[in-house]
Amino acid sequence: MKKPIVSVGIGVILLAVLAACGTNNDEGKEAGAEEKTQITLWHNFNGNDLRSLAMRSLIETFQINNPQIELKVEKFVSDGYRAKVMEAAKADNLPDVFVMWSGSMTSDFAQAGLIQPINELLGEYPEWRDGFMPGSLEAFTEGGNTYSAPMGLTPxxxxxxxxxxxxxxKLTVPQTWEQLLDVIRKLNDKGIAPIALGNKAGWVAQSSIFSSLADRVTGTDWFMKAIAQEGAAYTDRVFVDALTYMQELAEAGAFQKGYANMDNLEMELLFARGEAAMMIDGGWALTNMAANATNEELRRIGATVLPSMPEGLGNSRSVSGVTGIGMGLSSKAQDERKEAALALIYAMSGPEAQRKTLESNQLVSYKIDLDRNKVSSIFAEVYELVTSVDFTPVYDVYLSSETAEVLNEGLKKLLAGTAEPEEVAASLQEAHVRSAEPARSE
Structure with a gap:
């Protein structure tokens, strides 16, 4: 493999060589002219949070440093981005480079031949490859090939x-389920919204609340057996119990009015302004709040893990989490397009990009020291927290996209009081079995 083009210096050398070649032919082309290599890029760094600003800055720098590469960039809002990628995948029309998730998306796309490995890029930069935390690159590995490099760590x-x-x-931060319900009751009595929620897109309740709550009830081993459909099913009593606890939150008045019509960004700002006492959200909230909340508001925020569950089988000192996103490489990108695409992937996930990501108040799965002077106080607190807990699965990382959507919709109905736990469990089990049938028949 040729070394990816990542600097102005290399670009200038290439232009000089091509210019010299141009003067030796008689095709009437202007000396030094070069046809640009075009590659397409899709991403969801569309907001004004610090992480999005940092990622867009990396893209702009890449374009400046590599004038021989023409980027055709499309930006999408976060809530609709995943669906857009899945739609493009079904039509076999993925862009050359795109933000993708580890887990089921990487596995499904690799098995379908839609993406190609970045093994050669990792081999070209061994110090970068070896700088990732254990298990990070493995999250994007399928069949012995690695298809992306992590761009973050996402509790x-x-x-x-x-x-x-x-x-x-005069409240104590709840450490048990009973304490949480007691705090919710006392806050409601005072007219204070207990927990901020923005579940308009459906994934927040599933990813940020239910994935961790359910693991505390069922334990991780049960979930992995249910995924494989080997000795466990979503209709099992233990999973129905987990859904019942979610229902109990809604019935206790845990969430503010209008939560079903609010998105996660609005939720985070509502909490930062002090309009709710708590919020159950991911590490991505840190970069949004750092960009939009005052220092005084940020200093008022603390962070901990979810409470333990009664007779729960899971680890109560844990958070659901995932390696996060990486840049996927389309299998259709070949020759010069592949070289340019690999250069872009390195520019967005290499050591310098990892440093800029961390300083944008976004956790990373790369070994790098944190400069506390460059991040918010709450980010530093969460940084310490995640180093002291275990990580458990996020449901939509392991479920197929279709099955995850069934769970999202089921949780919406459960919280709205229009479905019972047993109904949601049965629908999820049916969808999971249905989604696994094509794979089993091959």
């Missing part, structure tokens, strides 16, 4: 709380 179920509200109301 999805951190319990954020407003220190001022808890102090003023």
């Amino acid at each position: 999805t179920s951190i319990l954020y709380y407003n220190k001022s509200i808890f102090l003023e109301q």
